[in-house]
Amino acid sequence: MALSRKDVKIPEDAVKELLLDKHVEFIAKYGDDPDDYEYAMSEFLRMNGIYWGSAAMHLMGSLQSMDRDKIIKFLKECQAENGGFRPVQEHDPHLLNTLSAVQIAVIFDCLAEIDVDGVCNYVTSLQTEEGSFMGDQWGEIDNRFTFCAVACLALIGRLSSIDVDKAASFVKSCLNFDGGFGSRPGAESHAGLIYTCVGTLAITGHLHYVDSDLLGWWLAERQLDSGGLNGRPEKLPDVCYSWWVLASLKILNRLHWID
Amino acid sequence: MHGRVKVKTTEQQEREKKIERDGKLKAYRKAMSALLSRRAEGIKDDTQLMVSAQVLQSNPDISTLWNIRKEVLLHLVDLGSNSTEEADEKVFEKDAVLLKELDLTQQCLMTNPKSYGAWHHRTWSLEQMDNPDWNRELALCQRYLKLDERNFHCWDYRKWVAHRAAASPQSELDFTMEKIEENFSNYSAWHYRSKLLPLIFPGSVQDSIQEETIHSELDLVQNAAFTDPEDSSAWFYHTWLLGRQAEKSGIIYSLLENGTLTISCTEPIESAKLNVQVNESTENLSWEGEEERFNKLWTTKVSWKEGTKVKIFLSGSEDQYLQFSVDLDRQLLLGEKWKSTNQRFTNLPSQKTKPVLEQALDNCNQLLELEPDSKWTLFTKVLILLALDSHANHQEIITSLRNLTEIDKPRKNFFADLECRLRTEHCIETADSSTLDLSELNETRIQYHKQYLPAFKLVKLSSDK
Numbered sequence: 001m002a003l004s005r006k007d008v009k010i011p012e013d014a015v016k017e018l019l020l021d022k023h024v025e026f027i028a029k030y031g032d033d034p035d036d037y038e039y040a041m042s043e044f045l046r047m048n049g050i051y052w053g054s055a056a057m058h059l060m061g062s063l064q065s066m067d068r069d070k071i072i073k074f075l076k077e078c079q080a081e082n083g084g085f086r087p088v089q090e091h092d093p094h095l096l097n098t099l100s101a102v103q104i105a106v107i108f109d110c111l112a113e114i115d116v117d118g119v120c121n122y123v124t125s126l127q128t129e130e131g132s133f134m135g136d137q138w139g140e141i142d143n144r145f146t147f148c149a150v151a152c153l154a155l156i157g158r159l160s161s162i163d164v165d166k167a168a169s170f171v172k173s174c175l176n177f178d179g180g181f182g183s184r185p186g187a188e189s190h191a192g193l194i195y196t197c198v199g200t201l202a203i204t205g206h207l208h209y210v211d212s213d214l215l216g217w218w219l220a221e222r223q224l225d226s227g228g229l230n231g232r233p234e235k236l237p238d239v240c241y242s243w244w245v246l247a248s249l250k251i252l253n254r255l256h257w258i259d
Numbered sequence: 260m261h262g263r264v265k266v267k268t269t270e271q272q273e274r275e276k277k278i279e280r281d282g283k284l285k286a287y288r289k290a291m292s293a294l295l296s297r298r299a300e301g302i303k304d305d306t307q308l309m310v311s312a313q314v315l316q317s318n319p320d321i322s323t324l325w326n327i328r329k330e331v332l333l334h335l336v337d338l339g340s341n342s343t344e345e346a347d348e349k350v351f352e353k354d355a356v357l358l359k360e361l362d363l364t365q366q367c368l369m370t371n372p373k374s375y376g377a378w379h380h381r382t383w384s385l386e387q388m389d390n391p392d393w394n395r396e397l398a399l400c401q402r403y404l405k406l407d408e409r410n411f412h413c414w415d416y417r418k419w420v421a422h423r424a425a426a427s428p429q430s431e432l433d434f435t436m437e438k439i440e441e442n443f444s445n446y447s448a449w450h451y452r453s454k455l456l457p458l459i460f461p462g463s464v465q466d467s468i469q470e471e472t473i474h475s476e477l478d479l480v481q482n483a484a485f486t487d488p489e490d491s492s493a494w495f496y497h498t499w500l501l502g503r504q505a506e507k508s509g510i511i512y513s514l515l516e517n518g519t520l521t522i523s524c525t526e527p528i529e530s531a532k533l534n535v536q537v538n539e540s541t542e543n544l545s546w547e548g549e550e551e552r553f554n555k556l557w558t559t560k561v562s563w564k565e566g567t568k569v570k571i572f573l574s575g576s577e578d579q580y581l582q583f584s585v586d587l588d589r590q591l592l593l594g595e596k597w598k599s600t601n602q603r604f605t606n607l608p609s610q611k612t613k614p615v616l617e618q619a620l621d622n623c624n625q626l627l628e629l630e631p632d633s634k635w636t637l638f639t640k641v642l643i644l645l646a647l648d649s650h651a652n653h654q655e656i657i658t659s660l661r662n663l664t665e666i667d668k669p670r671k672n673f674f675a676d677l678e679c680r681l682r683t684e685h686c687i688e689t690a691d692s693s694t695l696d697l698s699e700l701n702e703t704r705i706q707y708h709k710q711y712l713p714a715f716k717l718v719k720l721s722s723d724k
Binding site: 041091138177182187190205233236238259 | 261262280281283284287288295318320321322323325326329375379383409411414415418444446447450451453454489490491492495496498499502526527550551552553668669670672673676677680704705
């Protein structure tokens, strides 16, 4: 009997081995043509994209294929006066890009090239009374931003600048019946948000707020017959969930609960 | 990109696509350039609104454009309220202006119903309005949830609207019922239910629900689960209803042996919460634990003379204290949380709940006769057996878990670890006062109930074999 119904069927002729060289090649020349449609139209995500590309290259041992100087120049150009980072020049700064920028700086070991105090001030200014974080001055609250804030500050060694306990108790207020977390209090459990919440609790030393057995099981149930993982019950698998789910299980010491 | 199927195209199609895209890119860049340069000059006018609207309709995730709109709107609304100052400016009625934002976000949501930017801008616009029409917003939610009943952006938005509109939790509960009746596989609706029930039918403990409500919900969820046993949504909700109540914080035991004082707690606490009084005055001790801040197990070195009176309690629970007079032997004091043998991890159901659970067990067994490989039914049966009497049903539970490792192979380690946890509990419950024998347990990556081990004089582990 099939364990899952909403699932994909991997075609017979699908690639069976990891083509690392091709991935390196793809990332190395991505952005070479500024008029490439996908590249140009996704400029509002560029800072995030550079992080994803750099992290992948680093994992593949090919970081030297990236243009370090060009990236450092880009980082400097994208830091705003308020300390936050824009996704690309002239777009507005936001916590999401600020985390990506700091992550990029750590990967390339160039934190000295950016205004770290500025980052600290920017992130700190976005924490609310109840401990949550706004994404920017316009006030959207979401645990994606809680994670951006604590991860960012942890990477630059300035976690004590924010109220860490309040941030953790905001996350706790987002706990759901299934052991998972959503974006705000009352929001449904979702693997991506679970990663941000479990990550936040791990960084702030409050992992004991999580029922690791209950959540670990819910995360293990994301695996479908195809081997792929979905983000919540009765949804199709997507490779991005391989990251959110596996990383969360690893933090919870239950990675062995999936195949 | 998510959910996009790879499609092979001919060279001709590729060329046509490139021409179309070049055109789109050119238009996009022209619009963005105009918007950003005019913004840099401080211009906040209708043109900015018009041009940004065009770009947003196909690109609703460019948050900077939503920001530009907000800046312009705040400026226009400000102008409107000071209309006497600018004689030749149009008078802007705040709500009329903001209503257009609702139209725009609605169009954008048709392009991408999951656009964070669009949903937030809609929220922001309504917050600025003097007289928002909440019924219109509830109707919008209805429509979007009909298109995609799992769109969590829409569910979150609906919750916010319901709160602003002061909709009763009961009316929201009725809405979840509608969605569940339409389709049992609606995890989002079950989830919302789990939030509303503690508000409408609160139990004695915070966030819990009344016993009768649990019974009626069990009835409802069994109906759903058995109608479609392969759908996980109802089964997850079922699991929650059967779950153990969270244990209240407390001391399990204290142990004084060879100058080391150990305090074991049910949940991780900060050492500042540990209170130790020696001959009636508070001792300041320096505690050690595995983790830096929060631990279930804390130890400290002491050098107390025989006959010293010691009193131990947690802050906030001064009435649940442990008290003893120091002698030279090993002194173990069992706390309020160390219940008598067989009861330590067992929570027997009330007289009213027991028959409900027995009926549920019966239903599961009936379904298992028809479909012995139904993983959800078998796992739920395990949970029911645990809820009824984890101690008495121990063997049947273990056997079922072993079956599950065969039926649900990807998760075999989960079932194996659960077996390990339950057998550890069983061992602790049946151990004599000094020896805990865990040697029959398989090695596991997770050590359960570590905080109990120091209480036993001798602990046999599987690695001792």
